[in-house]
Amino acid sequence: MSSTTSMQVPLPASTGGGGGGEWRAYAGLGRWLTIAIAVTVVALPLSLILFQSFLSAPFFMPNKTVSLEAYRFVFDDPDFWSSLKNTCAIAFGMLFIAVPMGGVLAFLMARTDLPGRRWLEPLLLTPVFVSPMVLGFGYVVAAGPVGFYSSWWMSLFGTDAAPWNIYSLWAITLIAGLTHVPHVYLYASSSLRNLGSDVEEAARVSGASPFRVARDVSLPMVMPSLLFAGVLVFFLGFEVFGLPLVLGDPEGHLVLTTYLYKLTNKLGIPSYHLMAAVAVLIILVTFPLVLLQRRLLRNAGRYIAVKGKAARQHALPLGAWRWVALAIVALWLIVTVFVPLSGITLRAFVSHWGQGVPLTEVFTLSNFTDLFENDSLVRAIINSFGVGILGGAMAVACYTAVGFAGHRRNDWGSKLMDYLVLVPRAVPGLLAGLAFLWVFLFVPGLKEFKNSMFSIWLAYMVVWMAYGMRLIQGALMQVGPELEEAARSVGATKGQTSRYVTLPLIKSGLLASWLLVFMIFEREYSTGVYLLSPGTEVIGALMVSLWATGAVDQVAALSVINILMVGAGLAVALRFGVKLHD
Amino acid sequence: MTKLIVEDLHLSYDATQILKGVSFHLKAGEVVSLLGASGSGKTTLLRAVAGLEQPSSGQILLDGKALYDGAKNVNLPVEQRSLGLVFQSYALWPHRTVFDNVGYGLSLRKVPQAEIKQRVQKALDQLGLGHLAERFPFQLSGGQQQRVAIARALVYNPPVILLDEPLSNLDAKLREEARAWLRELIVSLNLSALCVTHDQTEAMAMSDRILLLKNGKIEQEGTPAELYAAPKSLYTAEFMGSNNKLSAKVVSVEGEQVKLAGDGWELNGLARDWLTAGNDAQAVIRLERVRVVDGPGDNRIKAKLITAMYLGDRWEYLFHQGGLRFRAYGGEPRDAGDYWVEFPANDCWVFAAA
Numbered sequence: 001m002s003s004t005t006s007m008q009v010p011l012p013a014s015t016g017g018g019g020g021g022e023w024r025a026y027a028g029l030g031r032w033l034t035i036a037i038a039v040t041v042v043a044l045p046l047s048l049i050l051f052q053s054f055l056s057a058p059f060f061m062p063n064k065t066v067s068l069e070a071y072r073f074v075f076d077d078p079d080f081w082s083s084l085k086n087t088c089a090i091a092f093g094m095l096f097i098a099v100p101m102g103g104v105l106a107f108l109m110a111r112t113d114l115p116g117r118r119w120l121e122p123l124l125l126t127p128v129f130v131s132p133m134v135l136g137f138g139y140v141v142a143a144g145p146v147g148f149y150s151s152w153w154m155s156l157f158g159t160d161a162a163p164w165n166i167y168s169l170w171a172i173t174l175i176a177g178l179t180h181v182p183h184v185y186l187y188a189s190s191s192l193r194n195l196g197s198d199v200e201e202a203a204r205v206s207g208a209s210p211f212r213v214a215r216d217v218s219l220p221m222v223m224p225s226l227l228f229a230g231v232l233v234f235f236l237g238f239e240v241f242g243l244p245l246v247l248g249d250p251e252g253h254l255v256l257t258t259y260l261y262k263l264t265n266k267l268g269i270p271s272y273h274l275m276a277a278v279a280v281l282i283i284l285v286t287f288p289l290v291l292l293q294r295r296l297l298r299n300a301g302r303y304i305a306v307k308g309k310a311a312r313q314h315a316l317p318l319g320a321w322r323w324v325a326l327a328i329v330a331l332w333l334i335v336t337v338f339v340p341l342s343g344i345t346l347r348a349f350v351s352h353w354g355q356g357v358p359l360t361e362v363f364t365l366s367n368f369t370d371l372f373e374n375d376s377l378v379r380a381i382i383n384s385f386g387v388g389i390l391g392g393a394m395a396v397a398c399y400t401a402v403g404f405a406g407h408r409r410n411d412w413g414s415k416l417m418d419y420l421v422l423v424p425r426a427v428p429g430l431l432a433g434l435a436f437l438w439v440f441l442f443v444p445g446l447k448e449f450k451n452s453m454f455s456i457w458l459a460y461m462v463v464w465m466a467y468g469m470r471l472i473q474g475a476l477m478q479v480g481p482e483l484e485e486a487a488r489s490v491g492a493t494k495g496q497t498s499r500y501v502t503l504p505l506i507k508s509g510l511l512a513s514w515l516l517v518f519m520i521f522e523r524e525y526s527t528g529v530y531l532l533s534p535g536t537e538v539i540g541a542l543m544v545s546l547w548a549t550g551a552v553d554q555v556a557a558l559s560v561i562n563i564l565m566v567g568a569g570l571a572v573a574l575r576f577g578v579k580l581h582d
Numbered sequence: 583m584t585k586l587i588v589e590d591l592h593l594s595y596d597a598t599q600i601l602k603g604v605s606f607h608l609k610a611g612e613v614v615s616l617l618g619a620s621g622s623g624k625t626t627l628l629r630a631v632a633g634l635e636q637p638s639s640g641q642i643l644l645d646g647k648a649l650y651d652g653a654k655n656v657n658l659p660v661e662q663r664s665l666g667l668v669f670q671s672y673a674l675w676p677h678r679t680v681f682d683n684v685g686y687g688l689s690l691r692k693v694p695q696a697e698i699k700q701r702v703q704k705a706l707d708q709l710g711l712g713h714l715a716e717r718f719p720f721q722l723s724g725g726q727q728q729r730v731a732i733a734r735a736l737v738y739n740p741p742v743i744l745l746d747e748p749l750s751n752l753d754a755k756l757r758e759e760a761r762a763w764l765r766e767l768i769v770s771l772n773l774s775a776l777c778v779t780h781d782q783t784e785a786m787a788m789s790d791r792i793l794l795l796k797n798g799k800i801e802q803e804g805t806p807a808e809l810y811a812a813p814k815s816l817y818t819a820e821f822m823g824s825n826n827k828l829s830a831k832v833v834s835v836e837g838e839q840v841k842l843a844g845d846g847w848e849l850n851g852l853a854r855d856w857l858t859a860g861n862d863a864q865a866v867i868r869l870e871r872v873r874v875v876d877g878p879g880d881n882r883i884k885a886k887l888i889t890a891m892y893l894g895d896r897w898e899y900l901f902h903q904g905g906l907r908f909r910a911y912g913g914e915p916r917d918a919g920d921y922w923v924e925f926p927a928n929d930c931w932v933f934a935a936a
Contacts, residue, residue: 198673201634204660205667206687206734216686220677314634 030495034405035413041462042423045435048442049283053276059442070277080278083259090173090244090255091237097177098233101332102184103226107214108325109185110192111200113315115326122574124329126337127179128186129566131523133543134559135179135340136246139166141556142343148353149339167250176243178336180236184229191225192218197314210316228296235289238282239428241526246547256282257430261529272438279431287426294422341563348556367557377554380537381561383453384522387538388565391457392518396510398461399468404498407476408484425466429527432463437530451535459527464520471516475509476502512578519569522562539565583610585774586631586742591640592652593623593630600626601637602798608742613768613775615785617821618795625670627795628744628778632667633660645741661690666735666743670750672727674719680706680730681715687738705733709767725756732767745777749784761787782822786810794818813854816933819866826872826908828865829935832857840932845904847883851930862935871929872910874899875922882924890916 053071057064074080108114109121127135142149143166150162165171195218203217204210219226241257248258260278263271318325347353350362371377402421406414424432436459440450449455461468479502487497525540532541539562546555572578586608593601600623608614616624629635631642631649639652648656649663674683685702693701706712709729719727728748735743748764749757765788768775779785785792786806794801794809794817802809802818813819820827830842830849840853842865851865875882885903892915899910901923910923 196671196673198669198671199675201632201660202667202669202673202675202734203686204634205632205663205665207661207664207690207738208686209659209661212690217675221675223677 031405032413034401035417038402038405038417038420041458042420042465044443045432045439045462046283046423046427048438049276049279049431049435051276052272052438053280055273055276058270058272059438064273070273073274074277074281079254079259079262083254083256086169086244086248086253087238087255089169090176090240091234093173094177094180094237095230095234097174098180098184099226099230101178101181102229103188103219103222105181105185105329105332106188106192106222107218108329110189111195111197111214111218111316112210112318112322112325114318114322114329120329120333122570123333123337124185125182125570126341128182129519129523129570130341131525131540131543131559131562131566132179132240132242133246133525133540133547134344134562135175136243137347137543137547137555137559138340138342138344139175140246140343141347141552142339148343148346151353167247167253169248169251169253172244172247172253175247175336176237176240178332179243180233181332181336183233183236184226187225187229187232188222191222195221200316201314210318210321213316224296228293231289231293231296235286235293238286238289241428241430242544245544257428257526261430275434279427279434282428282431283426286428287423290422290426344556344559345563347552348560351553367553368560371554371557371561374554376534376537377542377558379535380539380542380558383456383537384539384562384565387453387457387460388518388521388569391453391460392514392521394457395461395464395468395517395521396472396514399465399472399513400510402465403469403472403476404502407498407502408481421466421469424462424464427463429463429524430529433459433527433530436462450531451533453536455531456528456536456538459531460521460524463524463527464517467520468513468517471509471513472506475506475513478509479505512573512576515569515573515576515578519566519573522565522569584608585610585612585645586776587641587643588627588631589641589643591627591630591637591642593626593635593637600798601630603640604795604798604800606793606800606803608774608776610774611772612791613765613773613777613789615777615779615789615792616795617779617782617785617792619821620780621797622795623798624778624780624795625746628746628776631742631776632665632744633658633663664738664740666738666740668728668731668735668743668745668748670747672719672731672751674727674730674734676719678718679715680711680717680719680722683719683730684734684737687734691738701737702733705737708771709733724752725760728752728760732764736771736773742774742776745775747778747780749779749781757784764788786822794821813931816855816864816866816936819854819931819933824869824909826867826869826910828867828906828908830863830865832859832861832863832932834859839927842932844906847903847906849883849925849930850881850927851925851932852928854931855933857932857934864933864935865930866933867925867930869898869909870911871926872908873924873926874910874912874916875924877922879922879924881927881930882922884920885923887916887918887921889918 052059054066054068055064056067056069105124109117109124114120139147141147143162143164144150145162145165153162154160166175199221200213200217203213208216238256240255241261244253244255245258245261248254254262256278260275260282263274263278346359348367349364350359351364351366352362353359371381402417406417427435436455437450440446440455483501483505484497487501488494492500523540524538525544528536528538528541529544532538532545539558543555543558543562546558584607589605591601591604592599604623604627606614616627618624626635630637633649636657637650637652640650641648641652642650644663644665648654649658650656675686678686681702684705685698688698688701703712703715706715709732711726711729711733714722714726714730719730722730728751732748749760752760761784767773777785777788779788786809789806791804792806792809793803796817802814804812809818810822813822819825828842828844828849830844833841833843833848835853835857838853840851840857840863842849842851842863849865857863878884883903885901885906885908888900888902891898891900896911896913897915899912899916901908901910901921
């Protein structure tokens with residue numbers, strides 16, 4: 001080959017210190033600006049909670065002093081200790097119910113020929129996407145002392161009480177455990193799906209039956225992710241709010257979050273300092289758990305990484321056991337999904353109910369038509385849609401910006417972002433909402449935003465930052481580094497590479513994230529509780545306050561609308577094959 | 583004595599037929615290789631014998647007992663077949679030590695602890711792994727992992743050991759050593775083995791008999807020497823060894839003797855197929871049979887040497903002759919230029935053009 005005269009095309013950026021240098025400085029600035037904003041929106045509300053907890057009165061009172069009074073009050077309050085005890089009981093109970101069930105469910109769904117796996121999968125995930133408030137209401141109207149199913153049981157067996165009591169601590173723990181099975185299922189099943197079937201086949205060839213394969217090979221190999229899911233569930237046990245709020249009230253069982261909620265008016269004036277002290281105490285438990293989760297997640301793929309080629313997956317035949325397995329799954333589904341959801345739906349379409357009342361006679365649509373005559377309820381529906389669709393898109397944009405700020409860099413900035421996104425994870429939504437309320441009250445110039453949807457959106461965005469970042473980072477990791485390196489080597493700056501290569505490649509990942517964030521924002525209820533004001537009504541938070549006033553008709557109708565919104569999101573997600581988990 | 587019999591085995595995934603009636607026997611103490619290109623069904627056949635794939639009809643008999651019989655609806659589950667299987671990926675359990683990996687099959691068979699310990703240690707010692715018992719798989723090299731996988735498959739004395747591409751995960755250098763070691767192991771332990779491979783050299787070196795598979799059927803079956811030196815079809819001839827392929831027209835056929843003509847050349851060859859004068863044909867000749875000679879003569883062509891490549895133990899020459907390209911081996915370096923090349927008539931196999 002004779003060498004042809006090659007012509008070197010100089011890059012505009014390399015022609016000297018001119019335009020290119022300025023662009024580069026600008027791109028760097030954008031990144032640091034992103035980091036600075038992210039640090040502010042995460043750190044400001046949190047430090048405010050910490051600050052408030054060391055004051056003797058709410059921060060806006062003139063007579064406040066720095067003291068440990070708030071902590072002293074809380075530690076002297078027997079309600080605090082009983083709620084701590086209940087929280088621990090519920091968290092451990094959830095751990096022991098959700099982890100084994102989730103593991104078994106994941107094995108059945110991911111590795112065996114269980115009948116009907118395709119349509120079971122979205123059903124299994126429903127409790128993740130339906131608001132716990134809605135599930136709680138559902139249990140009350142379905143299985144409470146005068147619930148539909150309780151009434152049917154009583155008239156069927158002629159007893160004057162149902163054999164269960166959903167208001168006991170045991171029942172709350174059981175329900176919380178059952179509704180958190182999908183969280184374990186998600187992590188265990190994605191690990192199991194990544195497991196090559198060769199290791200299981202090797203065990204079968206060695207002489208192991210399907211159940212020994214599960215016991216000796218499959219489940220031990222996904223032990224790191226089961227451990228992770230266990231810590232996650234335990235952590236969520238400290239966060240549960242909706243279920244104990246609805247189910248714990250009749251018998252007065254408090255948990256830490258509901259204790260904090262009830263503190264609001266304990267002393268007649270807003271007792272912000274007490275709430276802040278409880279909040280700090282909760283975060284002291286949850287933050288180490290979040291750090292532990294992070295460590296465990298790193299190990300979660302430990303055994304998976306050693307596998308050989310992930311060959312075609314072969315489903316393990318269960319034989320006659322498949323019907324037993326299906327019965328177990330169906331029973332779980334009935335108790336956890338069907339009972340509460342059918343209960344709340346039924347309740348939304350009747351005017352009243354009781355033993356011996358035929359449902360056809362009390363059927364009504366007035367619960368829904370009444371909704372539209374109430375301005376705040378209509379606003380709540382519109383706002384919920386808005387914060388899900390528009391707010392979801394904006395949140396994904398923010399997460400993407402933060403994701404790019406840390407993408408394939410290894411300086412202290414990206415390490416900071418790494419830990420920063422974990423912080424809001426440790427703060428239960430109720431506390432985060434409270435903290436943002438204070439930010440909007442406290443920071444000069446922000447007061448007028450307090451009664452706008454911006455406050456709700458900002459709180460939602462920060463609370464779900466860790467979740468959103470996992471989605472974005474998952475999408476970013478799909479882009480092979482060599483594709484970006486190729487762009488760099490032909491002369492693109494980091495910013496140009498992001499715009500020209502990375503962003504177009506993760507487009508579908510971003511759309512999927514938008515959809516998932518939409519569902520999460522529709523489901524959210526606790527973050528908006530303290531930010532609720534005329535103009536910022538969202539369905540979730542409004543249901544909490546309506547339930548307190550006993551407006552069951554409205555709550556039931558709103559619940560059904562909420563389920564439909566999330567269901568629509570879920571249907572679109574399934575239609576477009578969005579992976580509901582990583 | 584025949585260990586394993588496979589009779590007219592059929593298997594399909596949905597609508598795609600993978601195996602279309604495969605039959606073979608495996609005698610005690612014999613090593614049989616399933617050789618074929620990817621997609622030929624060789625791995626599926628092995629997995630069907632192991633019980634990991636579900637055939638649609640046919641028979642698999644081990645020591646006269648049916649593992650699978652489509653007609654009688656017999657299908658023994660994998661774990662009751664008691665065969666030894668070495669996976670291509672080794673499939674070692676990463677959460678168990680080497681000792682536990684190897685001992686698992688014995689503990690499933692309720693062998694007492696003390697005996698397990700002794701038998702596992704013996705198996706590991708046999709394979710030169712005695713000092714690695716407490717290690718985890720990820721602490722081992724590729725070659726050591728392979729030996730653990732073999733020890734795990736051998737420890738409970740299976741009647742037949744199945745090997746799925748046992749050498750393909752090793753480095754090229756290690757592969758040759760491992761091949762010799764594996765052959766030695768199989769011979770010294772008098773194992774009956776069924777081995778899948780896509781590498782014809784590996785198949786020839788390892789086995790007593792080779793089954794060459796093509797699209798779910800056996801193309802040819804025989805000893806390595808038979809497959810290499812007496813291929814019955816163009817596919818077999820091309821699959822084995824390194825070949826030159828010449829397209830030509832048949833000029834005349836006399837018994838086994840065929841006269842071929844190409845663009846400016848004529849050659850005599852050996853008919854390996856049903857040929858008719860005037861039709862298109864394919865001649866196949868192994869690289870090592872083509873010889874560079876001093877001058878003109880029978881079955882010789884004058885060709886231009888384009889380049890000579892040094893392979894260490896020999897040279898490989900690339901020749902052009904009109905539209906014809908062919909290669910040959912030789913012992914010395916040669917400069918580019920014109921040479922006479924001989925194609926011995928008996929090594930020049932002629933098949934009808936496909």
